[in-house]
Amino acid sequence: MTQRPTEESGLKPSVSDAFRDALVSSDEEEARKILSRFTERHTPLEFVETVIIPALDSIGNGWANQEYALSQVYISGRICEELAESVLAKSTGFQRPGPKMAVVLLNDYHALGKQIVYSVLRGAGYDILDYGRMETDELVRRVVEDRLELLFISVLMLASAMEVKAVIDRLRSEQCNTRVAVGGAPFRLDERLWKEVGADAAGKSAADALSIVQMATEGRLS
Amino acid sequence: MNLPADTRQYTMTPMERVLTAMDHKEPDRVPFFLLLTTHGAREMKMSIRDYFSNGETVAEAQLRMQAKYRHDCLFAFFHAPMEIAAWGGDIVYFDNGPPNSGKPFIDKPAIQIPRLKPPDIDSAAGLLxxxxxxxxLTEKAAGDIPVMGVVISPFSLPVMQMGFSAYIELLCREPSLFWELMEINEAFCVDWANAQIAEGATAICYFDPVASPTIIPRSLYLETGHIVASRTISRINGPTATHLASGATLQVADDIAQTGTGGIGVSAAEDLGALKRTCKGRLTVIGNLNGLEMVRWSREDALSAVRNAIAEAASGGGFILADNHGDIPWQVPETVLSAVSEAVHRHGSYPIQR
Structure with missing residues (x-):
């Protein structure tokens, strides 16, 4: 019988904090040791839920508050992606509930934000498609074909950010009700832009990607 | 007779105004840079791709825009991927924004970096x-208007050479290869900066977005990009200003001052007054109008933003009003640029009226 980590035991905060510290130090070896120790007494799913997700959430919010840098968010996501895949592969039948979703880089050629969203959500145990870089026509066709419930669009250039409106207009004209969440510098520096292009949500950090998925899962994204 | 401030005859040339400000003294009015690149294509009624294919056209557009907006520099910068083309990489053009660099040309760092050679500027058509x-621009300005050249820092260039994700992996996990790449990039950067100085560029803008704590932790910057910047800037034969292209700067402002640079381009998301206090007497603060929000600004918005920035940072000199990114987006209308100019001419006279 596994011991469920609780706030009272002090286990959850300390393990998650130690894991976060290993991540932001790019210390993959220490992160693996924490995983190994934790899963001696807990399930892999508990590791994802009580250690990985709080750590990624903390790091994502820390970036938004200028406590951490984007490189730390990226490396943390990559480490968690690898760990989650390795532990969940041993956890038979586990599928973290979430919407059918994908992430795409729209039009421009700056892929880091897309990669971070992908790694963080994979690290948190979600299934997400990586569409790579696409332009509007191909993206709309693919979203409709895949019957996505949630699409993350990452951009860096203002022109690409403004193109999101064309994507959403095209999706709606095809009677496609996929929720669209946007992220990237133009949306961070201009806080009104995401509404102007018709997006359903905007993320300022990797932590926001986690909460957006949670909102979509609970039907609160509309 | 009390003339309205915007019709006052300012006594200094833009060069005198900028040099006085960078000497941390108050000139006749706040200097301002409209760092316009793609707008030149609109000025010349050309596509962005065609516009950037001819240096004479870019020069003509810069001269026209300086005359139209009465700002204080000529900007010889085309776009960042122009450097990547010199390395053999691709430029991807857009109809409504700055070109991007195409597929990274370093995809096997361990094999390619040891064989990499800095490009020869005389053989790079775009750089020529x-x-x-x-x-x-130098000839036409005749010493009255500063001509700004630009280099992408050796430390930030790999984002285009190998892609952001791969570069972060290299930076964090492959120190030996990283330093090998820096040595090659530094050689190119120094050559490229000095070639622009030799043609008359007054100063070089050292674009170094990866240096920002938005992108990497300060501790990592001190072990890497700070060393690269110090080595590189010391070999450039003219003054430099460092720009982090919208990234946060406050945490590293002291460090950047130690690299030998004379100015710092700062983010719209930061406290301009706090930055000015941190940089006072050491770095000229350049910024920080929000270029993205400019797209929808009214004339009143422009006046308000300019007045606020001047109130926060202009006193005592050491300040040049500009956008926060070092490249005003194509979507920003000319009416907004005119309104910014009007606001500076109306409210930017020294001594600053609070």
């Missing part, structure tokens, strides 16, 4: 067009 622009 930039030098042509610099030469024409």
């Amino acid at each position: 067009e930039v030098l042509k622009t610099t030469r024409i």
Whole structure:
């Protein structure tokens, strides 16, 4: 019988904090040791839920508050992606509930934000498609074909950010009700832009990607 | 007779105004840079791709825009991927924004970096067009208007050479290869900066977005990009200003001052007053109008933003009003640029009226 980590035991905060510290130090070896120790007494799913997700959430919010840098968010996501895949592969039948979703880089050629969203959500145990870089026509066709419930669009250039409106207009004209969440510098520096292009949500950090998925899962994204 | 401030005859040339400000003294009015690149294509009624194919055209557009908006520099910068083309990489053009660099040309770092050679500027057609622009602008400015050249820092260039994700992996996990790449990039950067200085560029803007704590932790910057910047800037034969292209700067402002640079381009998301206090007497603060929000600004918005920035940072000199990114987006209308100019001419006279 596994011991469920609780706030009272002090286990959850300390393990998650130690894991976060290993991540932001790019210390993959220490992160693996924490995983190994934790899963001696807990399930892999508990590791994802009580250690990985709080750590990624903390790091994502820390970036938004200028406590951490984007490189730390990226490396943390990559480490968690690898760990989650390795532990969940041993956890038979586990599928973290979430919407059918994908992430795409729209039009421009700056892929880091897309990669971070992908790694963080994979690290948190979600299934997400990586569409790579696409332009509007191909993206709309693919979203409709895949019957996505949630699409993350990452951009860096203002022109690409403004193109999101064309994507959403095209999706709606095809009677496609996929929720669209946007992220990237133009949306961070201009806080009104995401509404102007018709997006359903905007993320300022990797932590926001986690909460957006949670909102979509609970039907609160509309 | 009390003339309205915007019709006052300012006594200094833009060069005198900028040099006085960078000497941390108050000139006749706040200097301002409209760092316009793609707008030149609109000015010349050309596509962005065609516009950047000819250095004479870019020079003509810069001269026209300086005359129209009465700002205080000529900007010889085309776009960042122009450097990547010199390395053999691709430029991807857009109809409504700055070109991007195409697929990274370093995809096997361990094999390619040891074989990499810095490109020869005399063989790089695009860079020669930039030098042509610099030469024409220098002649036309006749010493009265600063001509700004640009280099992408050796430390930030790998984002285009190998892609952001791969570069972060290299930076964090492959120190030996990283330093090998820096040595090659530094050689190119120094050559490229000095070629622009030789054609008459007054100063070089050292674009170094990866240096920002938005992108990497300060501790990592001190072990890497700070060393690269210090080595590189010391070999450039003219003054430099460092720009982090919208990234946060406050945490590293002291460090950047130690690299030998004379100015710092700062983010719209930061406290301009706090930055000015941190940089006072050491770095000229350049910024920080929000270029993205400019797209929808009214005339009143522009007046308000300019007045606020001047109130926060202009006192005592050491301040140049500009956008926060070092490249005003194509979507920003001319009416907004005119309103910014009007606001500076109306409210930017020294001594600053609070």
